[in-house]
Amino acid sequence: MWFKNLQIYRLPAPWAITPEQIEEALAPLKFVECSSQDMSTQGWVAPRGNDKLVYTVGKQMLLQMQYEKKLLPASVINQVAKARAIELEEKQGFKPGKKQMRELKEDITEELLPRAFSIKSSTRVWIDPVNGWLAVDAAAASKADDILKSLLKGIDKMPVTNLNVATSPGSAMTTWLAEDDAPGGFTVDQDTELSASGESRAKVRFVNHTLEPEDVRRHIAGGKQCTRLAMTWADRVSFVLTEGMAVKSVKALDVLKENEAQSFDDDERFDADFTLMTGELAKLIADLVLALGGEHKD
Structure with missing residues (x-):
């Protein structure tokens, strides 16, 4: 969970x-x-x-x-409306105008909605x-x-x-890559994205690729900043940090899975997983905030 x-x-x-x-x-x-x-x-x-x-x-x-959410594609409404418009044209002797077509589509939507899948x-x-x-x-x-x-x-x-931190994630991640030095308790993994801030908005992505410091520094020197960085915390949890302070692709590593009990029923297993997750992620967040210079109080 x-x-x-x-x-x-x-x-x-x-x-x-x-x-x-x-x-x-x-x-x-x-x-x-x-x-x-x-x-x-x-x-x-x-x-x-x-x-x-x-x-x-x-x-x-x-x-x-x-x-x-109901699934009622616009293409279905338009198809039915087209057929109804032809019938309406034959009845009134001229093509329906924009107002008539809008009202026709509203009526069709109201008619089809109860039968739509959700x-x-x-x-x-x-x-x-x-x-x-x-x-x-x-x-x-x-x-x-x-x-x-x-x-x-x-x-x-x-x-x-x-959550406001003293150092922006983008700036911190760029520094970690430029200096080839992750903060204490963290390691840098093999996925990253660097983006230029100019009009070109050029991007370079490394996926399952060893990050060579010289290659990364060249991109940084060219004006790019790290916007996504795959990391591992304490050899226990892997994740991707974004420039917007989101933590994505969270995954518990084998060292945690080895401690999972096998004999629990569903409720006991859920409780054990939730306890493990919240305990580990609370520590991860605290360490991540510390690595970003601590909280910035407005």
Whole structure:
């Protein structure tokens, strides 16, 4: 159940809130399936299929946002509208105008929507009230921001802020590559991306490629800055750090998997995995912030 991505936000450490308080705050924002005329909907669901919106192990909390979206391609609407327009032209003696076509498509959408297929997806949120972290398992920052808006809507005066560090990730990663010297506790892996900031927006990517210091320095000297860098923390977790402070492609390494118990039932295994994940990632985030010069307080 490890998160694949971390969009990281800051909370007070410790944050004095209980799972019951969060549960009560998010109850009005529970997920409700699309009605016949809804194109999409979203809301909070129980992460483990019970009636609890907040799943807790120790003091660590897990939330889950559910999405449902109807699949009604524009090409289908246009195809039906074209056929209806021909019938309408024969009936009224002239082609439908723009207003008529717009109204026709709106009627067709309303007619087809109840029969449209729907897809569901979900995004998990980890709240660490002990160390003051909130992380969303989303690759895109925009999705994480939408989830944060839902939390702020439900939890009155939620004290969450962006995570601000003293040294920008792009600048720090570029320095690590230029000096061929990763920060303590981290190693640089074989994937990276360097981008120029000029009009050309030129990029160079290394994938599963040994990073030769001289090659990298040449690109940096040419005006490129590191925007993505694959790294490993403490020989335990690998990840990709981006210039926007997102942690992506998170993967637990063998040294952690070796400690996984094999005799647990599903619930015990989930609890053990969640405990292991939150414990390791809380330390990783703290070390990463330290490597980036610590937090920058506005």
